[in-house]
Amino acid sequence: MYQKHTKEEWAKAYELHKDGYDSPSISRLTGLELSEIKRHIRLYRQTGCWQTERKTNVRSTPALRRTVIDAVVKKSLSYAEVIAKYSISFTSLSSWLRKYRHGGYEELLATKPRGRPPKMNKAKPKWTTGMSEIERLREENEYLKAENAYLKKLKALDQEESAEMFGIGPKSSAN
Template sequence: MKKYSYELKLKIVKEKEEGYGDRYLAKKYKVSRTSVKAWYNQYRYLGEEVLKEYKENPTYTEEFKHYVLKYRQENNLSYIQTAQIFKIKHTSTIRKWQDKINRLGYTGLNETITEEKNPGEEIMSKKKNKLTQEEIEKLKEELEYLRAENLYLKKLKALIQGKNQKTEKKQ
């Protein structure tokens, strides 16, 4: 991921405040529109300080995460409002915590928990997202099996419906 200077981010944000659009600024400074939007929103909600480069991503304790989510729920706040209050740079951080709790319960925020993945998901999550020929063949076989199973179930359903219709006619 490309790092941009604090000065450049601030310059872009200030120009956006003057009324320039995301597309124009992204093209002018050769950055993504997503970055322009993110920097502007972060600046707007959390102030100028948030545009400064961090040496490393902040880490939060499990207790802090629980507190933030509980506070958000009790006060019926959006992710943006919650991020503002707790000075969390990315609203997606809070959303990810919430998703973990929704999927895994309150123990889901514990970093030591390993989540179960689908076999296909595991293959696709490789760094380069490139599949080996063996993996492609395995997926093709699985797809063929699932198609056959689907066809079988459709025929079974049709047979059952046909049998039910015949018994209804007899009655």
């Protein structure tokens, strides 16, 4: 795993902090970035431990989300305290709070399915389920005859309507 700075560098920074040096002085003496030193000092003040290891990405469990939300809502801890105590990001905390305020614990603890949904299976034709070839052809023939009869009726109705519209041919008796 890549580390930008060694543990020894951070140990030296910690000793300088304990000796009363301010952040810019520590940065000049150790070569560490000022923003990183400020962040480490802030975390040290909040948690009481000097963190030299990088955090690994940990998937949040529903129990962790519930505990974090309870800490903010019921115990009235600040965002910074909760972030430091539970080692979560500000983005995660704000997202969980938004979900909690919108839909309560149900929305907060709901788990969404991950990944791509499975493809739908194509429906198999019904004649492949044990019918003989002749039976399948008979059913297909009946279906095509019915479809043909329907289309003929539709065509006849269309011709009748157009004839009435333009006054061509005999009119149907509507007396």
